[in-house]
Amino acid sequence: MAHAPQAQPPSPPQSPVNTPGKGVTGGITPLLTGLLPQSVAADALLDSLPFGIAVLSAEKRIVRLNSRAQALLGVGDEAHGLPCYHVVRSARCLRECPVPAILRSLRATQDEPAESGSCRGETAPCDTDILDRQRRKVPVRSCVLPLCDPAGGAVGYLEVLEEATCPAPGLPQQEEGSSMEGFIARSPAMQPLFSAMRIIAETDSTLLITGETGTGKDLLAEGIHKASPRSGGPFVKVNCGALPEHLLESELFGHMRGAFTGAVSDKPGRFRLAAGGTLFLTEIGDLPLALQVKLLTVLDDQCVHPLGATRPVSVDVRIIAATHRNLEAMVREGTFRQDLLFRLNVVRLHVPPLRDRDGDIPALLDHFLRRFSASTAKSLRGFTPQAMKILCEYPWPGNVRELRNVVEYAVHFTTGDMVDISGLPASILAPPAEALPSGGDGSAGRTYTAPHAPRPPEGQSGQEPGQPEQATTPPPAAQGVSGTAPQEQQTFRTWQEKERSMILDALARTGGRKQEAADTLGWSRSTLWRKMKQHALE
Amino acid sequence: MKKILIALHGDEVSPRFDQTGEAWIGTIHDGAIMRRRNVVLPQASSEGLCHLAVTEGVDAIVCGGIEDEFYQYLHWKRITVYDNVIGPMEQVAQAYMEGSLAAGAVFTEGEQP
Numbered sequence: 001m002a003h004a005p006q007a008q009p010p011s012p013p014q015s016p017v018n019t020p021g022k023g024v025t026g027g028i029t030p031l032l033t034g035l036l037p038q039s040v041a042a043d044a045l046l047d048s049l050p051f052g053i054a055v056l057s058a059e060k061r062i063v064r065l066n067s068r069a070q071a072l073l074g075v076g077d078e079a080h081g082l083p084c085y086h087v088v089r090s091a092r093c094l095r096e097c098p099v100p101a102i103l104r105s106l107r108a109t110q111d112e113p114a115e116s117g118s119c120r121g122e123t124a125p126c127d128t129d130i131l132d133r134q135r136r137k138v139p140v141r142s143c144v145l146p147l148c149d150p151a152g153g154a155v156g157y158l159e160v161l162e163e164a165t166c167p168a169p170g171l172p173q174q175e176e177g178s179s180m181e182g183f184i185a186r187s188p189a190m191q192p193l194f195s196a197m198r199i200i201a202e203t204d205s206t207l208l209i210t211g212e213t214g215t216g217k218d219l220l221a222e223g224i225h226k227a228s229p230r231s232g233g234p235f236v237k238v239n240c241g242a243l244p245e246h247l248l249e250s251e252l253f254g255h256m257r258g259a260f261t262g263a264v265s266d267k268p269g270r271f272r273l274a275a276g277g278t279l280f281l282t283e284i285g286d287l288p289l290a291l292q293v294k295l296l297t298v299l300d301d302q303c304v305h306p307l308g309a310t311r312p313v314s315v316d317v318r319i320i321a322a323t324h325r326n327l328e329a330m331v332r333e334g335t336f337r338q339d340l341l342f343r344l345n346v347v348r349l350h351v352p353p354l355r356d357r358d359g360d361i362p363a364l365l366d367h368f369l370r371r372f373s374a375s376t377a378k379s380l381r382g383f384t385p386q387a388m389k390i391l392c393e394y395p396w397p398g399n400v401r402e403l404r405n406v407v408e409y410a411v412h413f414t415t416g417d418m419v420d421i422s423g424l425p426a427s428i429l430a431p432p433a434e435a436l437p438s439g440g441d442g443s444a445g446r447t448y449t450a451p452h453a454p455r456p457p458e459g460q461s462g463q464e465p466g467q468p469e470q471a472t473t474p475p476p477a478a479q480g481v482s483g484t485a486p487q488e489q490q491t492f493r494t495w496q497e498k499e500r501s502m503i504l505d506a507l508a509r510t511g512g513r514k515q516e517a518a519d520t521l522g523w524s525r526s527t528l529w530r531k532m533k534q535h536a537l538e
Numbered sequence: 539m540k541k542i543l544i545a546l547h548g549d550e551v552s553p554r555f556d557q558t559g560e561a562w563i564g565t566i567h568d569g570a571i572m573r574r575r576n577v578v579l580p581q582a583s584s585e586g587l588c589h590l591a592v593t594e595g596v597d598a599i600v601c602g603g604i605e606d607e608f609y610q611y612l613h614w615k616r617i618t619v620y621d622n623v624i625g626p627m628e629q630v631a632q633a634y635m636e637g638s639l640a641a642g643a644v645f646t647e648g649e650q651p
Contacts, residue, residue: 078644082624082644082646086553086602086624089554091554133603133642135603135604135605
C-alpha cells in the first residue's frame, strides 16, 4: 500500500462512472485519482478486496467500511464517524491499540531519507478476535497500516481484517479418508456426493441440498463455498424458519431509512452482505409464500429491492438452499411455489442419512471421541466392544448431530479410559421403535426396530428421581464392564452429582421455570428450591 | 427501585463485556440515582462480571459487545441486557432512567471526518 494513490477531493466530472455524487447509501462517492488516466471509484475498489477493510481518520474514527467488513462486523453505514474501537471491537483494540506504536515508528524514522510518498510504521499482523453484532466471537487476523501524505505524515489508517479459518489449537487435524473439509466419510454412499461436489463448487449454479436433519447440510454448503472461486468472499447463512415474515424480508433484502417505524438507518440486508460470496438459505421449506415470490425475482434478475428503496440493487451472490422437507410434496400441497422449486433445483445434492453410510459410524465415533477428549483434557482410548456394538446398531434418527451429542455425553460421564455401556445415554440404550423423521426425499414413514439393547441403569435416565438410594453405591471401575451386568453400572460417582445433573437438565428443558422443572422431577417446588440451594444452583 | 450495571471503559460504555475491568453500579428510584459506585474487577472476564451482576442483584446491564453464551445466561437470570450500546456512561444512565434506552443505542456523536 506504500505506493497507493491518495484519496483526493472529488475531481470535476469526467464520465458518468466517476462523477462524484450520492452513493447508494446517500454519501459522497470517494474517488482515487492519479493512478489511472481516469478516476477510480474507491468504494468499488474496497468492496472488491477479499478482506474486511476499515478506513480510519487520523482521529481513529470510521470513514469507510467495505462490504466484507460490514458483513464481518455486522454493521452498516451507521458506523461512519464512530470511534473505531466501538465498531471493530477486537480484543486488540482495548489491550494494545497499534496506532501509538505506528506513530512512534513514524516519528523515529522521520529524519531518515525515504522514498517520496512512501510511508513507514506498518505493524505486524496480529491474531485476535472480534465480537460481532450477532454476539459471536470471531477469530480474525488484524493488520493496521498508516495512510500517509506525500510528506510521510499519517493522515489516516487502514485496518485490514481477515477471518481466521484455521482450526483451534489442540483440536485434532483433518482425518485421512475424508474427502472434504469437515466431513468424515469413508462409505461408498458418500462418494458420489463428493464427486459431484467438486464439479459443483467450480460453478455458480444455484444449489439445493436435501437430507434429513443432522446429516451435515450446512457443513456441505460451507464446504462447497470454501472449494469455490467465491471462497474469498463471505459465506452468509440465513435460517428462513427462524424469523417472522416481516423481519425476514428486512433481514434478507434490507431496508432504507424510514421505510417503516423503527427503520432508523439503512440496512444492507443479507443478500448485499453476501456480495461476492455465497448466501446459504437453510430451511428454505419454511420460507413464507410471500417471500418466495421475492426470492424468485432475485434469482431471475440478480438484483434485490430493499424495503423503501426506489430502485433495485444488483447483487453478485451464489445461492445455496437447503431443507429437510420434501419440497415436491409441499408443491403438491400448495405450500411451496413450483416455479421457485424449479429455479432452486438447478443442481441438487442429497446427503444420505447416517444409517445408509456403512462404515462411517465407527469413524465418526472415533473422530468425535478424540475431539471431545482433547477439549475436556481426558485420555479416552476408545469404546468397549459392547458399547461399540450398541452404537453401530442404533438407527441414529438424528444422524451425525445426534451421534456427536452422544459421544459428548459419553466423554463427560465416563470415568475410566474406555467408554462403556454405562457411559451411554439412556436414549441410546433403549431407543423408541417408532417411525423416524421423514427425509427430504420421500423417506417418510420408514420404521426402524430398536436393537436388542440392555435396559438403562435405574436412576440414570433421569425418569426415576424418587429412588436415589439405589444410586448411592460407588461406581465400579470402568474396566470391569465385561464381568458386570449393565443394570448394576453407575454413571455418576455420587448421587449428588447425578441429582445436580438432573436438576440442571430439568431447568434447561423447562427454560428455567422452576415449577415446571419441579413437576418434571416429581418434586414439590420447595424441594427443588432446597436442593438447588444445596447444590449452589441459584 | 432498580439497579443497573454499566460495563465501563474510561467514562464510556465498554465496547466488549469480556474486556471490561470496571463497572458502574447505580441504584435508581423515582427517576433519580440514589446510590452509585464504581467497582474495579481484579481482572477482566465475562464470568467475573456476570458473578458481580448476579451477586449485586442488578436488574439491567449495559455493555457493548457480549457473547451469546453470557447474554443467554444473564437473560436466564432475569437480567435485562442492553448490548451494542455506545456512549458516555452518564448519558446512558440518563436514558435508562427516562426509559428510552434500547439495545444498539448510540449516544456518541458520529463525527464526519
